[in-house]
Amino acid sequence: DAGVIQSPRHEVTEMGQEVTLRCKPISGHNSLFWYRQTMMRGLELLIYFNNNVPIDDSGMPEDRFSAKMPNASFSTLKIQPSEPRDSAVYFCASSLAGRDTEAFFGQGTRLTVV
Amino acid sequence: AQTVTQSQPEMSVQEAETVTLSCTYDTSENNYYLFWYKQPPSRQMILVIRQEAYKQQNATENRFSVNFQKAAKSFSLKISDSQLGDTAMYFCAFSPSYGKLTFGQGTILTVHP
Numbered sequence: 001d002a003g004v005i006q007s008p009r010h011e012v013t014e015m016g017q018e019v020t021l022r023c024k025p026i027s028g029h030n031s032l033f034w035y036r037q038t039m040m041r042g043l044e045l046l047i048y049f050n051n052n053v054p055i056d057d058s059g060m061p062e063d064r065f066s067a068k069m070p071n072a073s074f075s076t077l078k079i080q081p082s083e084p085r086d087s088a089v090y091f092c093a094s095s096l097a098g099r100d101t102e103a104f105f106g107q108g109t110r111l112t113v114v
Numbered sequence: 115a116q117t118v119t120q121s122q123p124e125m126s127v128q129e130a131e132t133v134t135l136s137c138t139y140d141t142s143e144n145n146y147y148l149f150w151y152k153q154p155p156s157r158q159m160i161l162v163i164r165q166e167a168y169k170q171q172n173a174t175e176n177r178f179s180v181n182f183q184k185a186a187k188s189f190s191l192k193i194s195d196s197q198l199g200d201t202a203m204y205f206c207a208f209s210p211s212y213g214k215l216t217f218g219q220g221t222i223l224t225v226h227p
Binding site for chain 2: 043045048089093102103105110
């Protein structure tokens with residue numbers, strides 16, 4: 001398996017624009033997570049899905065953020081409208097819940113909002 | 115809510131020597147898992163070692179070992195025979211169920227030749 005695949009690797013956008021980050025989890029994994037990493041706040045869990053259903057979105061900072069998982073092999077994290085303070089590295093991770101496996105992370109998307 | 119604290123923002127060690135990174139956590143859960151992740155400059159998150167809370171024996175993976183003190187809620191990572199490739203940010207993480215990780219703030223480890 002190619003691992004967790006995120007796209008794009010880098011994104012630079014202007015304030016107010018819509019940004020969509022994409023994630024393809026490892027085949028067979030049933031849990032998917034979105035994390036955000038910043039210098040100030042470290043690694044924060046934004047939302048996680050189990051069997052494509054959002055289980056906990058308490059980490060989503062505000063209504064400008066939304067996440068979807070239409071099927072087991074694809075998820076998106078959307079920011080609309082984007083703001084400079086959203087600049088961060090966004091990680092997607094997947095795991096096989098209920099088994100003795102760790103969460104596997106994608107390479108992350110570095111988002112810069114100017 | 116669970117919290118994870120890494121009190122050492124930065125550490126350094128000479129190549130071939132041993133270094134210990136500290137981590138404490140707070141939880142009311144009885145069954146949980148603890149992890150150390152490594153993040154090199156490539157920013158890829160790599161699992162270094164895991165510990166199941168119900169296991170008394172400390173986990174070991176080659177040069178990496180942990181000192182798990184459940185009563186004290188302490189979970190330190192020892193790196194023996196440090197190598198230049200060990201230079202990275204190290205994160206301690208807690209999970210009451212696999213995958214939902216709460217991370218510490220991280221410790222930057224630099225291995226000097």
